[in-house]
Amino acid sequence: MKNYLSELLTDVAEEQASVQALEKQAKDKQLESLLDKVNLAKQENAAMPLSRHPHDDREPEPIDELQIAPVKTRKSRAAGQTHTKSVNRESFQAMFFEVAGLTVAVPLIELGGIHHIEKTNTLMGKPKWYKGVMVHREQNINVVDTALWVMPEKCNQELLDSIKYQYVIMLNDSDWGLAAEHLVDTVTLQHDDVKWLDNPAKRKWLAGLVKDKMCALLDVDSLIELLENGVNINHD
Known part of the structure; x- marks a missing residue:
């Protein structure tokens, strides 16, 4: 991947x-x-x-929810104080997770929480990447099959059968969550650690690429907008 x-x-x-x-x-x-x-x-x-x-095949050490709780996220700050696109002006913390061998990073300030994945209820008329609704503490969470959303052209049946989702990565204070297999680590990144997208019109969901790990850094607000519109990485 x-x-x-x-x-x-x-x-x-x-x-x-x-x-x-x-x-x-x-x-x-x-x-x-x-x-x-x-x-x-x-x-x-x-x-x-x-x-x-x-x-x-490697089994990275799962990050316990209690380890992440003290870190300031979007929910712990005043609404609208920080946006993903402004993160590149300073150092920031990012959490890395894995899906089907692909590593993805999300700024901690844009992280709404992490839950263990539970039973999801499928809904008629939703895209293939829409895994279903998961009820967690009376909240209805829209769970995204991250592999199907990010790389639909790579997801044959063999790959889909091999994916073992364990977590749901919540996006900001929205009801959207990305399914993840493994939680890898949290790292403090500097501006130069990321190849930022100057013209993200074609890939609104992508803030940039973390150079040393060659992984995508999500633009969470833009990603939520795409999910709300029912489109995937290819705007399909």
Whole structure:
């Protein structure tokens, strides 16, 4: 599954390079236009000073819920204080979990909680990646089959049968939770530890890629928006 993230990283790099090239072309045209105006002004009145333009198979040790409880999450802060896209301006903690051999990271400030997975009730008319509703302490949790959502094209029946979900990773203060097989670790990341997406329009759910682990860092708020709209990673 690391090859899947490698492909994703290549796609992201190509997209960013294309965007940067277009931006450079636009800036070059603006500069040429500005120089033309300056030269014209010089020709019309050489004596007048120019003024500047004003806009010039491994079983990782499970993380007990009690270990995570003291860490500040979105629920423990004032609503709206922090957004995933602003996380890249400072160091932050992230929790890593695994699904079908794929490692995924979520900022702790965007973590709504972790529950052991329980029985889910399927609903008619929902997408394939919608695992069902899990009732936990009178809360109805919409559980996402994370493997089917993130990499639907990789999920053949053999892979799906091999996945053993154990946890539900809650997203912010929403009713959405991602099914996870293993909880790996919590790590403090610095800005440069992540390859941030400058233009995430195509992959709104992806804030960036953690370089040394080659894993996806989720943009939780955007992910929730996609889930609410009933679409997967491919917007299907």
